[in-house]
Amino acid sequence: MTLALEDAPFLDVANPAFSLRSEPVRKARDASWYAKTPYGLAVLRHKEMGELLTHKSLIQGSHNWPALNGVPSGLFADWWNSSILVTEGDDHWRLRRLVNPAFSPKVVKAMMPEFERIATDLTDAFIGKGSCDFMADFADPYAARVLCLILGLPESDAAFILRTSATMGLALGVNYKAEIDVIEAATKELGDFMNAVLAERQATPGDDILSAMVQATSDGDRLSDAELKNLALMLAFAGVDTTRNQLGLGMSMFMDHPAQWDALAADPSLDMAAATEVMRMRPTITWVTREAIEDFDYGGITVAKGTVLHLYSESAGTDPAAMGDAPFDITAKRARNYGFGGGIHHCLGNLVARNDMAVAYRLLSQRITCPTPAGDATWLADSGNTGPVSLPIAFEAR
Numbered sequence: 001m002t003l004a005l006e007d008a009p010f011l012d013v014a015n016p017a018f019s020l021r022s023e024p025v026r027k028a029r030d031a032s033w034y035a036k037t038p039y040g041l042a043v044l045r046h047k048e049m050g051e052l053l054t055h056k057s058l059i060q061g062s063h064n065w066p067a068l069n070g071v072p073s074g075l076f077a078d079w080w081n082s083s084i085l086v087t088e089g090d091d092h093w094r095l096r097r098l099v100n101p102a103f104s105p106k107v108v109k110a111m112m113p114e115f116e117r118i119a120t121d122l123t124d125a126f127i128g129k130g131s132c133d134f135m136a137d138f139a140d141p142y143a144a145r146v147l148c149l150i151l152g153l154p155e156s157d158a159a160f161i162l163r164t165s166a167t168m169g170l171a172l173g174v175n176y177k178a179e180i181d182v183i184e185a186a187t188k189e190l191g192d193f194m195n196a197v198l199a200e201r202q203a204t205p206g207d208d209i210l211s212a213m214v215q216a217t218s219d220g221d222r223l224s225d226a227e228l229k230n231l232a233l234m235l236a237f238a239g240v241d242t243t244r245n246q247l248g249l250g251m252s253m254f255m256d257h258p259a260q261w262d263a264l265a266a267d268p269s270l271d272m273a274a275a276t277e278v279m280r281m282r283p284t285i286t287w288v289t290r291e292a293i294e295d296f297d298y299g300g301i302t303v304a305k306g307t308v309l310h311l312y313s314e315s316a317g318t319d320p321a322a323m324g325d326a327p328f329d330i331t332a333k334r335a336r337n338y339g340f341g342g343g344i345h346h347c348l349g350n351l352v353a354r355n356d357m358a359v360a361y362r363l364l365s366q367r368i369t370c371p372t373p374a375g376d377a378t379w380l381a382d383s384g385n386t387g388p389v390s391l392p393i394a395f396e397a398r
Helices: 023-031 046-053 064-067 075-080 089-105 104-130 134-151 155-172 176-202 211-216 225-256 256-264 270-281 313-317 350-367
Strands: 034-037 040-043 059-062 132-135 287-293 295-297 302-304 308-312 387-391 391-393
Touching: 040 046, 046 287, 046 308, 046 313, 064 075, 064 155, 064 287, 075 155, 075 176, 075 295, 089 104, 089 211, 089 225, 104 132, 104 134, 104 350, 132 134, 134 155, 134 211, 134 225, 134 387, 155 176, 155 225, 155 295, 176 211, 176 225, 176 313, 211 225, 225 256, 225 350, 225 387, 256 270, 256 350, 270 313, 308 313
Parallel strands: 040 308
Antiparallel strands: 034 040, 059 287, 132 391, 287 308, 295 302
């Protein structure tokens, strides 16, 4: 039985104190495949999320996010609303066709030794102390240094990339409007920086992803200057903020499940499964957005044209109907989770993200025992894009 719209549960997800992993969300999922929110409809179950990600009557809905937060224009909003993330149809396919070779398995495989070098270097710096702030001492610099590697930038630029991308990332949380001044300033800083780097690559291409994009062609077509600038800023922004958050969320999961850390230490081949299981249980991107381009009937209700749907990644990933009684377990076979989205808007850099996270979890588990808390952690709001701001941990060297 499907609840009528007027009877559906309501979730106050615009409240920064609201958690998408809370009991109200679980109760709503038990009662209905969807709930009402201040932003539109929330999709709570695995089956419905999988179907709606690729539904013909829906398009990517994230272009609405700035306006939903009372920021319809500005540097971040204008860049966001012209990005590949929200481009549709032939334009989207054209951009993906031109950029995809830069993220091929061959390209990513060649980077793996460097991922390992960076993870080892960072771990060496704190392992002797028996404690660290995991975010400040590992997740943040690891994500930023990996991004510099991908973009062909010196690792000395990592701190700048980290600071500006993390500040831009505040736009994807429920406090966007309150943080607008620092978000706009960071967008300008990082945008100007990446434009200068692109100019260098256009004059003297190298063997990095930005150079591949500068030289990308398909059937004689090329990326325009505006498209290059937009894509370069998206790489610099998304390549750091989501990775750092996801690493911190993963470490918090392992701290709650030390036997899983030991299982990874005993079998390093579980590294990719570990990255996948972390994203099922604690995705940093807590929802994927779609918008109805026409009225359509689905799941016992009529979804009106213009309706925004937020498809909840964690709620779908822990849905008992698809996952059963499924605690955090990196050795278990699971139904697909949707942490990287789906359909034509499946995350462009997912292969890089999967591999750099897998390397980090694998190497850390080989070097240290499962961490325990060494102080109070601080967190972003548990909705939008989430993760730890600080995560003090203690451990022993193996």
